[in-house]
Amino acid sequence: MAELRLFASARSAGKIIERAGTKFTVAEARPEIFDGLDVAFFSAGGFVTRALAPAAVKAGCLVLDKSSAFRMDPEVPLVVPEINAQALRQHKGIIASPNCSTAVTLMGLYPLHRAFGLKRYFAATYQSVSGTGAEAVRELDAQTRAWARGEPLVRKVYPYQIAFNVIPQVDSFGADGYTGEESKMMAESRKILGLPALRVSATCVRVPVVRAHSVAVNAEFERPVNLAAARAAIAAFPGAELLDEPAQSKYPTPLAYSENVKCGVGRLRLDTALDNGLAFWVSGDNLWKGAALNSIQIAELMIREGLL
Numbered sequence: 001m002a003e004l005r006l007f008a009s010a011r012s013a014g015k016i017i018e019r020a021g022t023k024f025t026v027a028e029a030r031p032e033i034f035d036g037l038d039v040a041f042f043s044a045g046g047f048v049t050r051a052l053a054p055a056a057v058k059a060g061c062l063v064l065d066k067s068s069a070f071r072m073d074p075e076v077p078l079v080v081p082e083i084n085a086q087a088l089r090q091h092k093g094i095i096a097s098p099n100c101s102t103a104v105t106l107m108g109l110y111p112l113h114r115a116f117g118l119k120r121y122f123a124a125t126y127q128s129v130s131g132t133g134a135e136a137v138r139e140l141d142a143q144t145r146a147w148a149r150g151e152p153l154v155r156k157v158y159p160y161q162i163a164f165n166v167i168p169q170v171d172s173f174g175a176d177g178y179t180g181e182e183s184k185m186m187a188e189s190r191k192i193l194g195l196p197a198l199r200v201s202a203t204c205v206r207v208p209v210v211r212a213h214s215v216a217v218n219a220e221f222e223r224p225v226n227l228a229a230a231r232a233a234i235a236a237f238p239g240a241e242l243l244d245e246p247a248q249s250k251y252p253t254p255l256a257y258s259e260n261v262k263c264g265v266g267r268l269r270l271d272t273a274l275d276n277g278l279a280f281w282v283s284g285d286n287l288w289k290g291a292a293l294n295s296i297q298i299a300e301l302m303i304r305e306g307l308l
Helices: 046-058 081-090 100-118 136-149 180-193 226-237 287-306
Strands: 015-017 022-025 039-040 062-065 095-096 118-127 199-206 211-219 238-240 264-270 277-284
Touching: 039 046, 039 287, 046 062, 062 287, 081 180, 081 287, 100 118, 100 180, 100 211, 100 226, 100 238, 100 264, 100 277, 100 287, 118 136, 118 180, 180 199, 226 238, 226 264, 277 287
Parallel strands: 039 062, 062 095, 118 199, 238 264
Antiparallel strands: 015 022, 118 211, 211 277, 264 277
16 A cells, blocks of 8 residues: 655654645654655755665665755766656666756757757756745745835845845855856756757856746757747647747746746747857746656656556
């Protein structure tokens, strides 16, 4: 009989969570908990994954991990089911999901790559505060309320006020001047698409939006592009929804694509600076396709294919 068990840190052990009329008691996550489990969804950061994933694999439990701990490990598949599901057959006990910005971007970029052959891309992200965590959501709310009352705006999570502002830093800066988030987009895109020489440049920005990330993409392709074929490729792709009627102000927004399974793609136009270039805009739920939903889709696909 199928059973769902919830695990967390010792601090949360004993907590009761109720969903769909069923109550679940949270237990402490320890190395010995994985005996008898088929699948474990990990979403507690790289430190926890590195500490507990080996014990899960040893117990015969498949690890579906959301952290960055093993994404670039050559022995661990990094999977978006709509793009590289074949990689699931090569797993050795751990399967990684990509960074939220990478996942949302590729929902628009991959069908265009299939149609025209991707050569390089530039991306500027508009990332919601929920990507930082619950404390960041509370900080945006508190700052907005304080502004409305004419009170001082307190900041703790971000180095600058986030309400009515944008911050061109997501993660810490590396020696090359790129942040960790930007570097993840570069490396993860190459691995998922199977294009090790793909050239990528990204600027990741935090914006005062609660949920769902958006990305402005300028991509160059190997073959000539045309808008009709590009729109058809997006419309036919199972992970995306084409919303591209700018004359009627119809294009994706983060509000519209919060709690939406698919990512919205619009503002398609020929790029004026790149050869065989196309510019577009994509919005997608960073907590769904960018996180939990992708792992669930992996598990569902493996069940359907008899891999689990």
